[in-house]
Amino acid sequence: MPKEITPFEKLVYAACQKIPRGRISTYAEIARYIKNSKSARAVGNALNRNPYAPKVLCHRVVRSDGTVGGFVHGEKKKIEILKKENVAIKNGRVVDFDKVFCVIQ
DNA sequence: GTGTTGACCACAG
DNA sequence: GCTGTGGCCAACA
Numbered sequence: 343m344p345k346e347i348t349p350f351e352k353l354v355y356a357a358c359q360k361i362p363r364g365r366i367s368t369y370a371e372i373a374r375y376i377k378n379s380k381s382a383r384a385v386g387n388a389l390n391r392n393p394y395a396p397k398v399l400c401h402r403v404v405r406s407d408g409t410v411g412g413f414v415h416g417e418k419k420k421i422e423i424l425k426k427e428n429v430a431i432k433n434g435r436v437v438d439f440d441k442v443f444c445v446i447q
Numbered sequence: 448g449t450g451t452t453g454a455c456c457a458c459a460g
Numbered sequence: 461g462c463t464g465t466g467g468c469c470a471a472c473a
Binding site for chain 2: 368369370373380381382383384385386387388389390392400403404405406407410411412413414417420
């Protein structure tokens with residue numbers, strides 16, 4: 343049976359799906375898209391619970407520093423996925439972060 | 448209602 | 461480059 347999620351999480355997942363392929367975004371950007379605030383923690387919290395991990399594009403969300411942050415399947419797996427999306431990763435960090443970074447519209 | 452925790456961010460040292 | 465501290469917001473005990 344479907345798990346009940348809060349409207350906040352719903353917005354977070356929608357923002358993840360709004361990211362085009364081959365691009366990534368940050369927790370802060372998603373938080374800004376939702377509430378125009380710096381509550382990146384709330385976004386990370388929603389994705390941490392992530393009841394629909396493979397359904398949402400949470401792997402396209404990284405930290406402001408360009409680090410992959412965390413992932414349910416592991417950072418290593420997240421890097422593998424991003425590399426398949428034509429996103430260069432090096433030493434656990436996004437190489438062309440500015441090039442692949444995309445603002446939520 | 449209060450306190451803790453969390454896939455965070457920014458700044459200071 | 462790293463660590464520590466303060467701050468922000470949401471969910472949970």
